[in-house]
Amino acid sequence: MPRLRVVGSAARPPGSLREAFSDGSAWIGLGSAVAAGFGVEAIKSIATGDARGRWWFILLFAVGLALIIFGFRKRGQLRRTNVGIVATVFDARRSLARAEQLDAQAETYSQNTCQHTFKTSFRLPDDLADSSQLVDALAEETLAAITMAERLTPGASRINLIPTMPLHIAFWFGAKLGHSHARQISVHAIRERDGEPSYFPATSLRAVEHTVEPLILEPLRTISESPVAALALDLQGRGDQFFDQVVAACHQHRIGRLLPLRSPHSQLSPDEQTFTGVVEQTCRAWRDAPLPDASRTARHAIFLSGPVAISLTLGARLASNNHGRWTAFTLNQQTGEYEPFPPSPKNEHNQLE
Structure with a gap:
């Protein structure tokens, strides 16, 4: 039977420069230094009546404030983190090795792009008579992950669902999930020809107004x-x-x-x-x-x-x-x-x- 487990996020080097810029800390620090330095100069210019370079001081002070605001926005975006759910059905009659490869690839992608990753999966039995019950159980585990994600990360902007399974099972799985969720559920698809990143947000479970007709x-x-x-x-x-x-x-x-x-x-x-x-x-x-x-x-x-x-x-x-x-x-x-x-x-x- 499918079992839900929490994988977490990929390890990142602590205190790296890239991390500092991505979480807004570096922008806030840089903006504070610029705003403080040139703000003092602008005040001194006004106090002494020396107009030389005053407008440059004011302009650079404004740039510093803008960097601080940008940094806090980056920090807010990080708090509105995404949550990933990897759902896999292994079918030995097709290509078990390929399914295992895609499952590992989906997990890596989710860890690299989401703060939290949940996984659930099962292997199709040789006798498919009871397989619909397994798909129902997989859907129940996925719905449990969605509920857990909504409680753990109330500020999450969306939940990424990354499926690997045969097409007809995916249809039944989707029917069990439904489309009326409180949070946006973004269904991801794999990029062909080993593109980067390996997955992309393909569509949403919710109905949307859309006029493009590719078919x-x-x-x-x-x-x-x-x-x-x-x-x-x-x-x-x-x-x-x-x-x-x-x-x-x-x-x-x-x-x-x-x-x-x-x-x-x-x-x-x-x-x-x-x-x-x-x-x-x-x-x-x-x-x-x-x-x-x-x-x-x-x-x-x-x-x-x-x-x-x-x-x-x-x-x-x-x-x-x-x-x-x-x-x-x-x-x-x-x-x-x-x-x-x-x-x-x-x-x-x-x-x-």
């Missing part, structure tokens, strides 16, 4: 008479290859209608504007889709690709109020078939209808 919305497809409707997100620009496999999975799982969205590029731009745009556009497309009433009240599905951060956030936004009606699919690269989560009961292949 191409295609017309709703009718596949069969089944009322079950599904979303399909091609975020890697695979085109027909992606959707042909999705349609085959729709026939297999008796999904009647499919709403496709696709990216014109093989990779999304690694920035918050693009990732948030994908989430908001997908939510709008699903909300405004011309689905019959029977499909609105039936079960739903989503076929995922691309970054984990987007899958998680879509789960929080689309399925938090009725997660029991949603099934998420991701492609199993070894078998070439779409794998559902929650997993299908044994000997039951068309569970969606």
Whole structure:
């Protein structure tokens, strides 16, 4: 079962010059010296009636005061520290070594950027029948970390959530987390090609006003008479290859209608504007889709690709109020078939209808 633990922050050399500037101490000290020295000179100039250089003294005195104010602002920003939560699901059927590498990388990033870091994780069992309970437990531990962070650091500006897990599990995990938190929950994504820093704030669990639409919305497809409707997100620009496999999975799982969205590029731009745009556009497309009433009240599905951060956030936004009606699919690269989560009961292949 997942267990929450506190990791803390990375060790930093005490008393270093960089530390002094980052916490505002050096700016306050420098500003105090400048303001005191030139303030005295300005007062002496006024007292003696000597106007030579007086305005320079006053100007530099003002610069010193500005440095002091800047230093105290830096100190205030440091007190409004960020909190990091690293949530990982290890799946030996995919790449356990890669998951362990990403987990360690996420922990290092969080320690370097946050004052406090919490970690929770579990390893998927060989029998996936009970895996949904483990994901539920992971979500409970994460919610506990969020609550703890809000109590320990009431001045924190945001909470960074750094997930490493398969896409369909991320969707279910997000559905369990929900999106109505008191503090901003910033979901982070990994930079491709070993970029620096290794992660970036990709999107937020909260709904935001956003007009950027990075995806191409295609017309709703009718596949069969089944009322079950599904979303399909091609975020890697695979085109027909992606959707042909999705349609085959729709026939297999008796999904009647499919709403496709696709990216014109093989990779999304690694920035918050693009990732948030994908989430908001997908939510709008699903909300405004011309689905019959029977499909609105039936079960739903989503076929995922691309970054984990987007899958998680879509789960929080689309399925938090009725997660029991949603099934998420991701492609199993070894078998070439779409794998559902929650997993299908044994000997039951068309569970969606």
